[in-house]
């Protein structure tokens with residue numbers, strides 16, 4: 128089986144370009160149901176998107192991972208039915224309300240459990256497995272030892288982010304808008320959605336720029352660095368991590384295309400010959416070459432010990 | 436829960452609601468705080484044990500202290516809950532069963548858990564423990580509440596983002612107890628969805644390592660330049676504290692089963708004052724809902740122990756500029772905790788108190804106790820236990836004898852005016 132390389136796409140055309148570049152699975156959806164997508168594919172086009180992903184030979188996962196309010200629940204059964212009819216390969220969820228709705232309205236839809244920073248151990252992954260999930264998406268704040276141990280024990284498909292920024296704070300408050308109001312400035316930030324123009328700098332850490340944006344789901348603060356686990360790929364592949372995810376949010380498409388191509392090449396090289404595999408300088412050069420100078424490429428939490 | 440009353444909502448039209456007296460649930464960061472919280476009227480307290488809680492601190496309860504706390508609380512008919520609300524990592528998995536069994540053994544009534552594996556394990560190995568779903572799960576719609584109901588949980592602590600209207604709908608649709616934060620500091624993020632501290636300091640916020648990074652100062656850049664101009668306050672994500680003392684009837688009528696006060700790290704002065712205020716408000720409403728009126732003394736009572744900017748969170752609308760903190764956060768409280776009453780001799784009118792901060796003869800102090808009992812006086816002569824006069828009570832925990840203008844009771848507090 129080819130290891131899955133998954134990327135989020137913001138439009139049907141972009142999805143096809145990412146598949147062309149080497150993604151064999153795509154994550155799509157819209158902000159009414161999913162959070163932090165690079166763009167919206169509206170409900171009336173989602174079936175077409177799924178179909179076109181399939182024709183291009185890729186799986187299509189739909190993000191339904193937001194935390195819902197009472198008033199948003201009635202839209203769920205219809206949406207899920209539509210996804211099931213369109214043969215979506217999975218629905219990604221964090222809110223248990225989605226699980227109940229899938230059971231009721233579209234029991235044939237496979238489920239991927241993604242509760243962002245709270246997917247931290249194998250027993251909890253297995254818990255959601257017993258409730259019907261086939262895949263567990265891991266928190267980015269785990270180190271390698273934890274990831275490998277978790278993969279060995281959960282008995283589920285495991286998805287690990289290998290590249291891009293990560294969400295480090297999510298609020299349902301409109302914090303940027305509130306601040307602009309406090310300063311007495313004109314601003315309409317919610318309408319802008321994911322936008323590359325804004326970042327936060329903490330007073331003691333002038334080097335770190337945290338991208339921040341606001342949309343209908345609230346305020347999202349992203350990491351100051353981009354993770355790049357290319358050099359750790361053999362360990363992840365050896366452990367049979369099922370899906371490697373590239374976060375495309377807030378990046379130009381050309382950047383994402385390069386990342387997808389390189390990870391695809393690396394995966395293929397490893398699969399052809401795991402023993403003789405070598406991480407090529409040219410891959411690293413390409414990743415580093417396109418990295419903006421004010422954003423570090425890092426291993427994220429892969430080799431860290433956290434305290435508490 | 437006791438004290439069920441019936442009343443007709445919506446001005447006589449609409450349906451009849453059966454209103455149960457809500458539980459008042461207070462934080463207790465130590466055995467002493469537990470005793471104070473219960474004595475001042477909490478129906479239940481929540482504490483942290485040595486493991487699996489989000490407040491890693493030296494005061495966390497040992498099993499022995501838990502047993503003592505449970506016994507003390509039982510005398511008042513109160514319950515003790517333990518927060519086991521971390522999101523576990525691989526290394527935390529071993530030992531959960533053993534820990535939960537011990538909690539059951541020492542008489543804990545419920546755990547407050549976020550990680551489903553802790554929820555499920557508790558139901559399997561410690562059936563005598565109720566499992567309450569922590570706010571860390573950020574449950575904010577009625578179907579998510581229903582999911583946990585179907586899983587067998589008797590209670591969900593709702594996300595702080597839930598509105599009054601949404602709570603009402605949850606209560607109508609799902610037969611389960613709803614616990615709601617009504618007072619104290621709160622995350623400005625969706626609970627559990629913040630790893631700022633992990634990124635800045637390698638401390639895991641979902642296992643108790645949060646360093647309040649949301650309250651730090653940030654510069655917001657737009658198109659490469661700072662939006663700040665001379666004299667502007669920096670950006671922060673810090674939220675004002677929640678305070679619902681003025682809205683107790685709304686909460687009861689929405690069907691909230693448990694009123695939760697935040698603050699396991701807070702002082703006994705704070706816990707006593709806040710519990711005291713809400714206890715009186717709830718009791719007064721339940722005694723006669725039609726004629727209930729907010730007593731300004733309750734609001735004042737809260738302000739005496741802490742002077743933090745307050746707001747009503749998401750209950751009535753999404754917080755905006757007014758609900759966040761951009762300027763100096765906290766002004767000093769007008770009163771400081773000075774002593775705890777240990778004993779009172781009716782025949783002489785002399786109280787024995789334990790010093791908690793220095794005081795001296797001539798100082799203006801206030802004594803207060805459960806139920807809103809309070810009076811002010813000037814301190815007269817102070818002596819030590821042997822009757823030797825003192826020019827000041829300087830030593831922490833020293834027993835001091837002094838005359839009070841009115842009778843006081845054991846566990847009353849004495850606070851001194853500092854501004």
Ligand code: SF4
Nearest residue numbers: 622629645647648649
């Ligand atoms: S930094 Fe703030 S929002 Fe984040 S966990 Fe800590 S208190 Fe909550």
